[in-house]
Amino acid sequence: MRVKIWGARGSVPSPGPETxxxxxxxxxxxxxxxxxxxxxxxxxxxxxxxxxxxxxxxPALHILLxxxxxDHIQGLMFFAPAFRxxxxxxxxGPAAPEATLRDRxxxxxxxxxxxxEVRELPCDVSFRDTPEIEWEIGSARIRAASVTHRxxxxxYRITEGDTSLCYIPDHEPALGAPVDALExxxxxxxxxxxxxxxxxxDCQYADxxxxxxxxxxxxxxxxxxxxxRRVAAQQVLLFHxxxxxxxxxxxxxxxxxxxxxxxxxxxxxxxEMAVERRELELGSxxxxxxxxxx
Amino acid sequence: MATGQKPIELIxxxxxxxxxxxxxxxxxxxxxxxxxxxxxxxxxxKRFEEVGQMGPEEWGTAFGPFDDHGERIPFDQLxxxxxxxxxxxxxxxxxxxxxxxSNHEIEVSAMPIVAGGGARGAMAIFWPIQQ
Numbered sequence: 037m038r039v040k041i042w043g044a045r046g047s048v049p050s051p052g053p054e055t056x057x058x059x060x061x062x063x064x065x066x067x068x069x070x071x072x073x074x075x076x077x078x079x080x081x082x083x084x085x086x087x088x089x090x091x092x093x094x095p096a097l098h099i100l101l102x103x104x105x106x107d108h109i110q111g112l113m114f115f116a117p118a119f120r121x122x123x124x125x126x127x128x129g130p131a132a133p134e135a136t137l138r139d140r141x142x143x144x145x146x147x148x149x150x151x152x153e154v155r156e157l158p159c160d161v162s163f164r165d166t167p168e169i170e171w172e173i174g175s176a177r178i179r180a181a182s183v184t185h186r187x188x189x190x191x192y193r194i195t196e197g198d199t200s201l202c203y204i205p206d207h208e209p210a211l212g213a214p215v216d217a218l219e220x221x222x223x224x225x226x227x228x229x230x231x232x233x234x235x236x237x238d239c240q241y242a243d244x245x246x247x248x249x250x251x252x253x254x255x256x257x258x259x260x261x262x263x264x265r266r267v268a269a270q271q272v273l274l275f276h277x278x279x280x281x282x283x284x285x286x287x288x289x290x291x292x293x294x295x296x297x298x299x300x301x302x303x304x305x306x307x308e309m310a311v312e313r314r315e316l317e318l319g320s321x322x323x324x325x326x327x328x329x330x
Numbered sequence: 331m332a333t334g335q336k337p338i339e340l341i342x343x344x345x346x347x348x349x350x351x352x353x354x355x356x357x358x359x360x361x362x363x364x365x366x367x368x369x370x371x372x373x374x375x376k377r378f379e380e381v382g383q384m385g386p387e388e389w390g391t392a393f394g395p396f397d398d399h400g401e402r403i404p405f406d407q408l409x410x411x412x413x414x415x416x417x418x419x420x421x422x423x424x425x426x427x428x429x430x431x432s433n434h435e436i437e438v439s440a441m442p443i444v445a446g447g448g449a450r451g452a453m454a455i456f457w458p459i460q461q
Contacts, residue, residue, distance in 0.1 A: 131446045168447055182338035188446075212345025220335075222344060227335035 043082020044310035046276035054282040059312025062107035073174025083111035101129035103189040123159040130188035131165035138163040184224040185253035202232035210259040235269035275310040353456035361386035375429030409440035413452035435459040
């Protein structure tokens with residue numbers, strides 16, 4: 037499978053000269069399966085550029101939403117394929133007791149927040165609660181699990197042959213308990229991420245920032261790296277950058293992450309910062325190969 | 331590596347309990363005692379790490395509980411059992427016996443843990459009654 041990052045920012049879009057290298061668009065990752073099926077992970081503002089890149093040649097695609105916070109759905113209204121009659125879009129997301137997935141998304145795609153209603157979208161769109169059991173999309177098997185964040189939130193694992201991508205962009209596995217001391221079955225997201233070829237994981241806060249954000253649903257650098265080590269991910273993309281983190285601060289952040297990862301016994305080549313428009317190819321065996329930069 | 335991952339609702343409940351100074355118990359949907367916190371350990375005379383997971387019949391009898399007449403309270407009348415089996419909160423007052431043999435009068439409130447997929451387990455908060 038091929039993976040392309042279209043948005044790696046957390047919380048709110050943060051465009052500007054100080055974020056131009058890592059990018060300011062919010063969460064969106066394109067996964068192109070071996071059979072050509074396109075799976076989109078989250079629909080933050082990054083999905084707008086993905087829609088432009090697809091250029092009308094994509095008759096069907098699946099969007100897997102981890103949760104419905106605005107930074108994960110804001111781009112839906114600006115996703116060009118949604119405005120093409122010939123496109124079939126299936127949107128998957130976490131079930132919630134109070135309303136259907138469609139109705140919850142319609143709170144955003146409706147007046148007064150939007151000039152268009154969901155029912156007016158020209159594409160053939162359907163909404164499905166993400167099942168608790170593994171299912172198939174194209175040539176991949178998909179698995180989802182609830183993870184620690186605010187409100188119903190999922191992580192996803194996409195497996196194709198021996199290759200697996202785990203995506204947990206919003207995650208606070210250390211809330212109330214230290215990740216490095218818990219038994220695996222008590223760590224949020226452990227099974228989902230275990231031995232993943234590539235783990236894309238929340239790393240919003242520096243350790244010094246975390247104490248004032250405990251309970252907000254995101255990870256400190258140390259917790260993110262500890263989680264990645266515990267699950268034995270082969271490659272890790274640190275994701276969901278805080279909007280206050282400029283390119284220069286993220287460079288420094290990455291330097292600290294490399295040092296901490298090494299202290300945990302990891303190979304520095306295993307971790308990267310997620311960068312907008314970064315492309316990766318996940319091989320059937322061995323390490324993930326980076327094929328292009330921002 | 332499959333671990334028998336606990337549902338997120340139990341993970342969050344355990345993490346909450348671990349932060350409380352009020353004694354608390356956690357059972358999974360099968361009634362297996364999967365955690366109790368340090369405060370409960372102090373009351374019972376053994377830390378959870380020393381005891382480990384217990385089946386329903388085991389934890390239902392390991393520490394009593396006894397009524398005012400010293401009679402053992404049937405398992406299906408315990409608040410945790412009611413919360414788990416009937417899916418509703420339950421409250422009771424009874425005595426438990428610590429590992430050291432001392433009895434403690436306690437009040438217990440239990441509540442079911444139910445998620446979109448159904449019952450996940452139940453949790454109970456203990457309140458020692460000062461004699």
